[in-house]
Amino acid sequence: MISRLKQWFSDTFQEPSPSLLRMRLGPDGNSSNPLMLQFFTWESRHDTLSWWQHLEAEIPALAQLGFTQIWLPPPNKAAEMDGRGYDAYDLWDLGEFDQKGAVKTRWGTREELLQACEVAKQHGIDILVDAVLNHKLGADRTENVTAIPSNPQDRLKDAGPEGEIEAWTGFDFSGRGDKYSKLRWTQEHFTGVDWDEKTRTQGIFRLTGKGHKGWSRRVDSELGNYDYLLGIDIDHRHPAVQNDLFQWGKWILETTGATGFRLDAIKHIDQKFLLRFLKATRANSGNSNMFAVSEYWSGNLKLLLPYVRAFRGETAFFDVPLHMNFNQASKQRSRYDLRNILKDTLISIKPNDAVTFVDNHDTVEGQSLESWVGSEFKIQAYALILLRHQGYPCVFYGDLYPNRECYNENISKNLTLLIEARRMFAYGKTQDYFTDRNCIGFVREGDSTHPGCAVVISNKDDSADFVHSIRMHVGLTYGGKKFKSFMQQHGRVEIGADGWGTFSCFANHVQVWVPLGESEVV
Structure with a gap:
């Protein structure tokens, strides 16, 4: 009992660990x-x-x-x-x-x-x-089931009385047989369909009768209840x-x-x-x-x-x-x-x-x-x-x-x-320079094994002779050194002793500036 209370308290009040910090984003050992x-x-x-x-x-x-x-x-x-x-x-x-x-x-x-x-x-x-776990399509046969049509704009409201329809809800998988799974899907495994074969009518039909519980309540509230999307809707409570x-x-x-x-x-x-x-x-x-x-x-x-x-x-x-x-x-x-x-x-x-x-x-x-x-x-x-x-x-x-x-x-x-x-180059923390409505920049400071970079982004309408400039700090490590353009090769930037440099970008373009290696020709 105490352990369940602790778990409830944890689930209810403690902030969960962010997903990307606990999941595998690639093979181990890749730096x-x-x-x-x-x-x-x-x-x-x-x-x-x-x-x-x-x-x-x-x-x-x-x-x-x-x-x-x-x-x-x-x-x-x-x-x-x-x-x-x-x-x-x-x-x-x-x-x-x-x-x-x-x-x-x-x-x-x-x-x-x-x-x-x-x-x-x-x-x-x-x-x-x-x-794709929400629905199935392509049933092998129909079944006679009771159903109520739902209002397509508000699935919590009925659009007609309960009646019998002929629904494509039988999945036999005759080509596969019992290999891997023995489950044969029938109407009891679904909440709704979009077609009545008997009357050749399209709609959103909520299956009713024995065993059916209606739409799930633990779904999005768009259109009243967004359990049904398309095809033959799976009942995940079964x-x-x-x-x-x-x-x-x-x-x-x-x-x-x-x-x-x-x-x-x-x-x-x-x-x-x-x-x-x-x-x-x-x-x-x-x-x-x-x-x-x-x-x-x-x-x-x-x-x-x-x-x-x-x-x-x-x-x-x-x-x-x-x-x-x-x-x-x-x-x-x-x-x-x-x-x-x-x-x-x-x-x-x-x-x-x-x-x-x-x-x-x-x-x-x-x-x-x-x-x-x-x-x-x-x-x-x-x-x-x-x-x-x-x-x-x-x-x-x-x-x-x-x-x-x-x-x-x-x-x-x-x-x-x-x-x-x-x-x-894109390593380390990001320092933003979002100072102009049509031109923004940011700097990645780098880490112990990778250099950083400076990025300038423009959305100004094309103009062949217009060049943006943003003054950004790339760190004292680069004081007195040079950065080169990585996208369009059009220049060098000299970094001051204080780690600041003025980085440019053509209108409606992106420019990435990266450290110029000591072995490269200036």
Whole structure:
């Protein structure tokens, strides 16, 4: 009794340890800055290789660049042959069984996946699995169930009377059989569906009848209750569901050698279940520092912070508010006050719980969460997440690799330079010089084994002859020495004996200044 009271007091009143300080961000013994890469876009395809083969081929170069973690797309069998895995049919099928029209997934076969994961491990890169735990799609058969239609704008209100519908809720997994898992999903394992086959009607139907408990209350309150998102909504309170997903968490890590998860759409998942899933998977896999980052999609920091607190360091969170600031800065261009770029963001309040990003597969133009950061501010945004000490940055494949959706060759070239600058120079504490609405700067002081750098960022409209200047202190260690430009090669800065220097940047550009080595020609 006393031990339970102590645990309750600790959980209720003591500040939890920040997630990023307790989780693995890369292989042990790596002294360089950790860095994550999202290795896919929504339309990802390779001309000659499967996606997993493409990943395997790129791993040596990614390791050399300095990436320590790769976030993979959902590796599970999708409802459609071309599905990305977010239309999750069978989590236990990684491209091994003849289901949904093919053995392989969109991304390749199980063997190709495991081979890529092994090569990543050999090169010192950790693998992260995208876990789609909120819903299922592609049922094998229908069942007759009782249900009540919900108001789509307020799921706590009914939109009609209870009645019988024909729902796609039967999952038999005939291609897999009992291998890995014996659970056959039926209507009892779900809370709602979006289609009545009997009347060919689309809607949001809350399943009722024996055993059903309605929508979970431990979800986001958007639209009254945001338990239901899409497809066939999983009831995470059901014991058989919990047991199956807990076992899957351990199995997927052991099978792939992955060291953690990206958790999809958590505002729709029962919080109590998700906390248990994280704790159980860490315990069952023997990986106490398992990495986890969650997608809670909201640009409103006030809505995000309660979730961060509720999960008490068990997962980090993507800094969507920061992404939204980047999006606005790219739209407003020189009208945007750069001194506010970090305002009302997770990184500004809880930096050790923030995974920072510029864009992802959902933010590309035409996608469901379209909020693309335009080329006018893309590199400035990347400089802010890659070169500062707060937060943990994630680079998007679409910005780095040639692709049909969003590639910009100049962006890719400069992004590669920023990644190199992060690996070589971005160490030590950050000193900010946010003094002008269209030009800000900051200094990384370096550490015992890495030099620091000075960074200048401008969002002033292009002007060929306009150059910003900011006076910044880089430390007495550099007194009397010189810094060189790392991005556009256009000059040197002499550091005074007092450690101060005046650093410049062309309008609407980024410049990174780094110490000039004694062996280099001035």
